[in-house]
Structures are given as structure tokens and as C-alpha cells.
Amino acid sequence: MLKNALFALVSLGIMHGAQAADKRDNPLKPSETWDEMRVDVVGDREILDGSAFLEIDAPYRAHDAATVPITIRETADSDKDFVKLTFIVDENPAPIAAEFEFGPSYGDLDMETRMRVNAYSNVRALAETKDGEIYMVGKYVKASGGCSAPAMKDADAANAGIGKMKLRFFDPIEDAPKASGTRREAQVMVRHPNYSGLQMNQLTQLFIPAYFVDEIEVMQGDQLVMKMTGGISISEDPSFRFKYIENGAGKLTVKAKDTDGEVYEREFATATES
Numbered sequence: 001m002l003k004n005a006l007f008a009l010v011s012l013g014i015m016h017g018a019q020a021a022d023k024r025d026n027p028l029k030p031s032e033t034w035d036e037m038r039v040d041v042v043g044d045r046e047i048l049d050g051s052a053f054l055e056i057d058a059p060y061r062a063h064d065a066a067t068v069p070i071t072i073r074e075t076a077d078s079d080k081d082f083v084k085l086t087f088i089v090d091e092n093p094a095p096i097a098a099e100f101e102f103g104p105s106y107g108d109l110d111m112e113t114r115m116r117v118n119a120y121s122n123v124r125a126l127a128e129t130k131d132g133e134i135y136m137v138g139k140y141v142k143a144s145g146g147c148s149a150p151a152m153k154d155a156d157a158a159n160a161g162i163g164k165m166k167l168r169f170f171d172p173i174e175d176a177p178k179a180s181g182t183r184r185e186a187q188v189m190v191r192h193p194n195y196s197g198l199q200m201n202q203l204t205q206l207f208i209p210a211y212f213v214d215e216i217e218v219m220q221g222d223q224l225v226m227k228m229t230g231g232i233s234i235s236e237d238p239s240f241r242f243k244y245i246e247n248g249a250g251k252l253t254v255k256a257k258d259t260d261g262e263v264y265e266r267e268f269a270t271a272t273e274s
Contacts, residue, residue, distance in 0.1 A: 026141070027139070034090050034124070041126070042126070046134070048133060048136070049136070050127060050135030052075070053127075055074075056072045056139055057070070057139070058139040061143070062143035064149075065146030066116050066147075066235060067114045067115075067236075070123060071112040072085070072111050073108075073109065073110045080133075083101065083130050084127070085100040086098070086100075087113075088123070089124075089233055091119040091122075092121065096233075098229065099229045099230075101226065103223055104223065104224075105223055105225050105247045105249075106226055111240065111241070111242050113234065113239060114234070114238075115146075115235060116196065116233050116235055117146045117233075120141070120142050120143070123138055123140075123141050125138060147198045148199055150202060155193075162191060162264075163191065163192070165266045166189040167268040169185065183246075184243065184246055185243045186241070186243075187241040188239070188242075189239045192237060193211065193212075194232070194234060195210055195212060197210030212230070212259055213238050214230055214231070214257060216240070218253070220244070221249025223247060225252070226244075253265065
């Protein structure tokens with residue numbers, strides 16, 4: 001009897017462990033929203049399972065629904081040449097969070113950013129190859145209220161720094177030779193409140209009009225590294241961490257445009273030059 005009881009407890013623990021693993025894997029769930037908008041996003045093109053070529057990481061339960069970290073990277077054995085990427089948050093008011101176009105110096109797909117998630121939702125990444133194939137991976141994220149969450153800064157503080165940019169490099173110089181063709185990891189950060197139009201001014205109790213960065217372009221010399229077209233789902237102070245190949249073409253230029261038509265531009269020394 002005691003052995004049977006112990007066996008039952010162990011089995012129950014294994015089952016709970018498996019359930020916990022499932023939560024960590026947090027695969028995509030059936031979504032009527034996606035079924036309805038799929039044609040609008042890709043038309044009648046076939047969507048292929050991307051799990052053999054792409055890895056996506058997102059929290060099962062978000063700590064902050066307004067800044068949910070999302071990472072996608074190409075697997076080591078992938079032989080695909082990805083040139084476009086679309087992030088979709090099924091249950092957001094504007095589900096298409098961002099679309100990316102990659103230039104030849106981008107290299108293997110590798111991207112990290114922060115998004116708003118407004119309700120329990122699938123977060124999808126659709127990656128398109130040079131040959132026109134579309135591969136999808138995704139995660140189910142438990143979060144709510146991300147698009148209407150108050151801004152982290154008050155209006156005066158947010159407006160004071162609009163358009164300021166930073167570019168950070170992460171590769172330790174001593175671990176990577178300073179040579180053209182070396183792959184580097186960098187992070188572009190743009191100061192902007194990225195108001196979604198669903199947030200409320202805590203003093204006036206009126207909604208703050210939508211006002212966000214809708215384009216970011218990174219150039220290496222006259223060659224495109226990446227271009228982002230975004231919407232309200234990208235978090236305040238947009239940030240994109242990525243990897244690219246130094247081609248010896250010169251400095252990196254970052255240009256951002258917001259929905260008021262303001263353009264912000266800055267030139268940065270490359271990791272080799274810094």
C-alpha cells in the first residue's frame with residue numbers, strides 16, 4: 001500500500017513537471033482572431049512550420065505587459081536566407097506590431113525587442129525568405145493591459161528627450177578581431193513615448209492621442225542593414241538588439257520617423273572604429 005502511494009505521488013510530480021514544461025514551451029494556441037486576419041496578412045500564401053529554422057523566446061506570464069521582451073533567432077543549422085520579418089500579437093487592437101526588411105549585411109536572423117501585449121495572446125513571428133517562403137513560429141503570452149498602461153515617464157520628461165538615440169555594441173573587442181566582415185551585436189535605442197492612443201492622462205482623464213515611431217532605418221554606409229515599420233505595439237522608447245556583419249562601408253546611420261512626421265537621425269562609429 002505504501003509503495004503504491006509513493007508511486008502515485010511520484011507519478012503526480014512527473015505530471016506536474018510535464019505541465020510546467022508545457023507552460024515554459026508555451027506553444028501557440030488556436031486563435032479565431034488569427035484565422036480571421038490571416039488572409040489580410042499573407043493572402044493565400046502557404047505558411048510553413050518554422051520551428052526547424054527559427055527559435056522564438058517570450059515569457060509565458062509577462063512581468064510587465066507594456067514591455068514584454070521578444071527574441072527571435074535563426075538556428076545554427078538553418079540554411080534559409082531570411083529577408084523579411086513580421087511580428088503579430090493576435091489580440092492587440094493593432095495586431096501587426098512591426099515589419100522588418102533586412103539588407104545583405106544583416107546576416108542570420110537575430111532580433112530582440114519589447115512589445116505591448118494587451119490581452120492573453122499568441123505572439124507570432126513570420127519570417128520570409130529571399131525565395132518567398134514564409135515560416136512561422138510563436139509563443140502564447142499571458143499579459144493584459146499593455147496597450148493602455150500609463151507611460152513610464154510624465155509628459156514633460158517624455159517630450160524633453162524625444163528623438164535622442166543610443167547605439168551600443170556588445171561584442172567584447174578582445175574576443176573578436178577588429179576586421180571588416182566580423183559579425184557584431186548591437187542595440188539601437190530611440191527615446192520616444194510611443195503613445196498608443198489607448199493611454200489616459202492621469203490628470204485630465206483624457207486619452208492621449210496616438211504618437212509613435214513608425215519607421216526606423218539602420219544603414220551601414222549606403223547599404224541597408226534593416227528597416228522597421230511599426231505600430232502601437234512597440235513599447236515606449238523603442239529598442240532593437242540585433243546582429244550584423246561589418247562590411248567596411250563606414251559608419252552606421254540610424255534614422256527614425258514618427259507619426260507627426262518628425263525625423264531623427266544620427267551617425268555612429270562602428271565597433272571597428274570605436
